[in-house]
C-alpha cells in the first residue's frame with residue numbers, strides 16, 4: 001500500500017526521486033518525528049546555558065555556569081525519554097538503531113524477537129551494556145503500525161540469503177552500536193520514549209556573534225522550532241557592545257540595538273519559513289525566552305509581567321498586520337539559567353515537543369531502509385568527519401544490510417539537505433562531496449573574513465588590496481588557506497567550489513573582449529566591499545544619458561539581509577565584466593556597475609530593504625528601443641537570482657518601477673508595483689508634478705514582454 005501522505009519536502013523533489021521514494025516505501029516505512037530546535041539570540045544572552053539546562057548530560061556537568069562563547073553552530077542530537085527529559089543521542093544510538101533494526105529484522109523474519117534481544121544482550125557482559133540491551137528488548141513491546149508493511153525486498157533477500165545470515169547481520173550491527181555507546185550510559189532514570197514514535201531533537205546552538213549571521217541563514221528553514229533568547233536585564237534600546245563590531249556583513253550596523261537583533265531574527269525566521277504566499281496558514285514555531293530572571297527586581301509575578309511587557313514592546317515595533325506575529329507562540333518563558341532545577345526548563349521542553357507535534361511534517365512517513373543511511377551519516381559525524389566524499393558515502397551504503405544504490409542515495413541526500421541535516425548540491429563538482437557538519441561551511445566562510453592573521457611579507461601588498469578592494473588574488477587565497485584549520489585547507493578546491501556556488505566569491509570576467517569575457521584568475525569577495533560610493537546620484541541618475549526607469553525589488557516585511565545584495569553582486573560579476581574607472585573596478589559598499597556591451601552599463605545598488613537596478617547608455621543619441629531584449633534578460637537574471645537566494649516557492653519581494661519622469665532617483669519614492677498595471681492603464685504619481693504614469697511608460701523597458709501580453713489580452 002502506498003502512502004497518500006507524501007512528505008512535503010519529497011513533493012518538491014523531481015518525479016524520478018518521488019518514484020524512488022514510493023518504491024522505497026513499499027519495502028517498509030516508518031513515522032519520523034525529528035525536531036530541529038534552533039536556539040538564537042545575541043552573544044552572551046544565555047543560549048548555551050539554556051541548552052545545557054535542557055539536556056540531561058549537560059545538566060549533570062559541574063561548572064555548568066561557565067560557558068565558552070559558541071563558535072559557529074554547536075549541534076546536539078538528543079532523544080526524548082519517558083520522563084520528558086532529553087538525552088544525548090550518541091549515548092543511546094545503540095539502543096535507537098539496535099531497536100529499530102531489530103524491529104525490521106523481527107517483523108520481516110517472523111523470528112522470535114526474544115532470540116535477537118537475548119543474543120544481543122549475551123554479547124555484552126558489563127551491567128551498563130545489559131541495561132542498554134534491556135532497553136533494546138523494551139522496544140519490542142511497541143507495535144508500530146508502520147512496521148507491519150510487507151518488506152518485499154527484504155523477503156527477496158531472504159530467499160537469496162540464509163535467514164540466519166540476515167539475523168546475524170542485524171545482531172552484529174546492533175552489537176556494534178552498543179559497543180560504541182557503552183560509555184557514560186549510566187542514565188537509568190528513564191528509558192527511551194518508544195510510545196511517541198522515536199522523537200529526536202537536534203538542538204542547534206547558534207553563535208551570537210554577528211559575524212556568523214550571514215551564514216546562519218543557510219540553516220533556517222520551516223522544519224524548525226525556534227527559541228529566541230533575550231536578556232531581560234538589557235533594555236531594548238541599549239546599543240550592542242562595539243566589541244562585536246562585525247555585523248556589517250549581515251546589515252547590522254555598529255550602533256544596532258537589542259531590538260534590532262530581536263527583529264533581525266524574527267524577520268530571518270519568517271523569510272525562511274516559506275509562508276510568504278499565504279497559501280498555508282502559519283503555525284507558531286517561535287518560543288520567546290527571557291534569561292537572567294535572577295537579576296530582575298520584584299516578586300515572581302512582577303518579573304513574569306515585566307518579561308511579557310518586554311516582549312510585547314519588542315513585537316509592537318513590527319507593522320500592525322505583520323505576518324511575523326503568526327509565528328510567535330503564545331506561551332513565553334522566563335528562566336534563571338543558573339538554577340538548572342528550575343521547573344521552567346521542564347515546561348519549556350514540553351512546549352517544544354507540543355509545538356512540533358502540531359506541525360505538518362509531524363508523523364510523516366519515510367522508508368525504513370533509510371535508517372541505515374541515517375545511521376551511517378551519524379556514524380561519520382561521530383568520527384568527527386565534517387565533510388566526506390560521495391564515494392565514501394556510497395561505500396558505506398554498500399556495507400548496509402539493504403543498500404540504497406546510487407540513485408536512491410542521491411534522493412536521500414537531497415532530502416537530507418532540504419531538511420537541513422547536511423549540505424549536498426547535486427550539481428557540477430559539488431555532487432562529489434557531502435558536508436555533514438554545517439559548522440564546516442561556517443568555518444570555510446570565516447577564513448575569507450580578514451582578522452588578525454599573520455601574513456607573509458611577500459603577500460602584504462596584495463593582502464592590503466584584499467582588505468581595501470575585496471580582490472582575492474591567488475597568493476592571498478594561498479595565505480588564507482594556509483592560516484585555516486586542516487579540515488578546511490585539505491579541502492581547498494571544495495571550499496572554493498562551495499563559496500562560488502553560494503555566491504560568497506566570484507571570478508570577474510575580462511572586459512577587453514566586451515560581453516564575451518572569460519573569467520580572470522582571481523576572485524572578488526562582495527561582502528567585503530567597503531569603499532564608499534561617490535555621490536550616489538551621479539551613478540544612479542547620470543544627466544543627459546538615455547536610461548531605463550529604475551527597477552526596484554522591494555522586500556516584504558521591510559527586511560533585506562544585505563548578504564542578498566552581496567550575492568547578487570557575485571552573480572553579476574560572473575555574468576558581465578565589471579565596469580572600471582581610472583583603472584579601478586566600480587565596486588563599492590552597496591553599489592556596483594557592470595558593462596553589458598559597448599554602450600550599456602547596468603547599475604545595481606541597495607538601501608534598507610530595496611534593491612535597485614538601472615541600465616544606462618553612454619551614447620547620448622542612442623535609442624533604447626534597440627536593446628529591449630537585453631533589458632528583459634537582465635531583469636530575469638536579477639529576479640531569478642534573488643528568488644533562488646530565498647529558496648521559496650513564492651516571492652518575498654515586489655517588482656516595482658520608479659516614476660520614469662523622476663529626474664533623480666530618490667530612495668523609496670515614486671515606486672509603482674508593476675502588478676497593478678495589469679488592471680490599470682495609468683496611475684497618478686504622488687511625487688513629481690501631478691501627472692500620471694502610463695502602463696506603457698512604466699513597462700516598456702523592463703517588462704516589454706509582459707506589457708505585450710497585457711495589451712493583447714485587453715484587445
Ligand SMILES: Nc1nc2c(ncn2[C@@H]2O[C@H](COP(=O)(O)OP(=O)(O)OP(=O)(O)O)[C@@H](O)[C@H]2O)c(=O)[nH]1
Nearest residue numbers: 043044045046047048049067069070208292336337
Ligand atoms: N545570572 C545569570 N547569568 C546567566 C544566565 N544565563 C546565562 N548567564 C551567564 O551569561 C554568560 C553567557 O552565557 P552563555 O550561555 O554562554 O551565552 P550565549 O548566548 O550562549 O553566548 P554566545 O555563545 O557567545 O552566543 C555565562 O557566564 C552565563 O553563566 C541567567 O539566567 N542568569
